[in-house]
Amino acid sequence: MELFLDTADAQAVAEMSQYLTIAGVTTNPTIITKSGKAPEEVFQRMNAVLTPDQKFFMQVVATDYEGILAEARQICSLRPKNMFVKIPVTHEGLRAIKAAKAEGLGVLATAIYSPDQAFLAAMNGADYLAPYVNRMCNYGDGVQAVRELQEMLEVHGLASKICAASFKNGNQVHELVLAGAEAVTVAPAVVSAMVDHPGTKIAVDEFTQAWNAAYGRTTFKA
Ligand code: G3P
Numbered sequence: 001m002e003l004f005l006d007t008a009d010a011q012a013v014a015e016m017s018q019y020l021t022i023a024g025v026t027t028n029p030t031i032i033t034k035s036g037k038a039p040e041e042v043f044q045r046m047n048a049v050l051t052p053d054q055k056f057f058m059q060v061v062a063t064d065y066e067g068i069l070a071e072a073r074q075i076c077s078l079r080p081k082n083m084f085v086k087i088p089v090t091h092e093g094l095r096a097i098k099a100a101k102a103e104g105l106g107v108l109a110t111a112i113y114s115p116d117q118a119f120l121a122a123m124n125g126a127d128y129l130a131p132y133v134n135r136m137c138n139y140g141d142g143v144q145a146v147r148e149l150q151e152m153l154e155v156h157g158l159a160s161k162i163c164a165a166s167f168k169n170g171n172q173v174h175e176l177v178l179a180g181a182e183a184v185t186v187a188p189a190v191v192s193a194m195v196d197h198p199g200t201k202i203a204v205d206e207f208t209q210a211w212n213a214a215y216g217r218t219t220f221k222a
Contacts, residue, residue, distance in 0.1 A: 002161075003022055006026045010042075013025055016191065017051075024082065025050065025057065026108070032058075052081060054082065055084060056078075056079060058083075059110060060088075063090070072087065073103070083106065084107065087110065089112055128162075130163045143175045146164055173190065
């Protein structure tokens with residue numbers, strides 16, 4: 001199971017990597033533009049906080065086959081290893097995924113709204129498939145669609161990993177983890193909210209108060 005942070009915020013990645021097991025970072029053009037920084041700066045800042053073993057995903061902007069493939073090569077050459085290109089599943093995108101995999105590039109097929117789109121990308125050898133779970137819920141049951149995708153991959157012995165994406169809350173993440181997604185990519189704020197529980201805060205406060213009342217301090221040893 002891999003947990004990716006879906007963000008262009010390098011500081012959030014550095015902080016959260018201290019207390020969570022973060023497999024890497026995914027971005028997309030919208031996330032990068034919202035950061036207010038140039039894409040080159042986003043890359044440099046993120047690359048500086050990621051360890052070589054953490055994966056980094058950046059997305060092509062071109063929409064034609066030649067353009068997508070050229071950008072895929074550029075993106076994958078940005079780091080010596082664990083650099084992946086995200087390619088949307090369109091006609092041109094599928095062609096580029098096929099070519100990129102023939103060249104040995106790491107590929108995540110993205111902007112997926114149906115199990116069939118994902119399955120076709122898996123047949124072209126995509127390493128990861130990113131169904132947009134929350135957005136898919138506008139068209140039906142996004143969680144069920146991902147379950148079906150998982151079954152399709154298993155039945156046909158395809159090795160692509162599902163990297164479920166587009167989450168708006170922790171409950172959606174919970175459902176996909178339960179459904180067996182091998183990876184999820186989640187915004188830092190949603191992951192942070194998954195850590196917090198009011199009951200835990202009350203419990204910790206009770207422990208501290210009891211200790212302080214008994215021993216006059218809030219640490220184990222004086
Ligand atoms: O990485 C892209 C995906 O997570 C999209 O998320 O929040 O724009 O639906 P969102």
